[in-house]
Amino acid sequence: MMELLKQGRYAALDVEDQIVSIFAAKENFLDDIDLDHVSLFRDELAQYMQERHPALRKSLSDGKISDEASKRLKQHIASFKEHFLSTCPNKVKEEDVTAKAESNKTNALDQNVKVGE
Numbered sequence: 001m002m003e004l005l006k007q008g009r010y011a012a013l014d015v016e017d018q019i020v021s022i023f024a025a026k027e028n029f030l031d032d033i034d035l036d037h038v039s040l041f042r043d044e045l046a047q048y049m050q051e052r053h054p055a056l057r058k059s060l061s062d063g064k065i066s067d068e069a070s071k072r073l074k075q076h077i078a079s080f081k082e083h084f085l086s087t088c089p090n091k092v093k094e095e096d097v098t099a100k101a102e103s104n105k106t107n108a109l110d111q112n113v114k115v116g117e
Helices: 015-026 035-052 054-062 067-087 094-116
Strands: none
Touching: 015 035, 015 054, 015 067, 035 054, 035 067, 054 067
């Protein structure tokens, strides 16, 4: 999330683009994006929404995301993400990330057992 929120000094995103980016993160669309690709994903997603879905993007400035807008955002972000990953593939596969997380969890549990003995 921290990487997503970083912006250039004179290159701040519009409020609508910030909403789309935070929504994408909250809905776990960024979980399997390489950390060094997060800002590129955010910037290209903003451009994608500006060019292809300006009415939906504009409706976000009203403050609250309706259920219909949420559904449409999820569809558009998923579509964008599929294209993004085809042009900017991750260095690490999702299965490898999951396996490493499980390994770390097992190691942590083993350390807790040793400490408690």
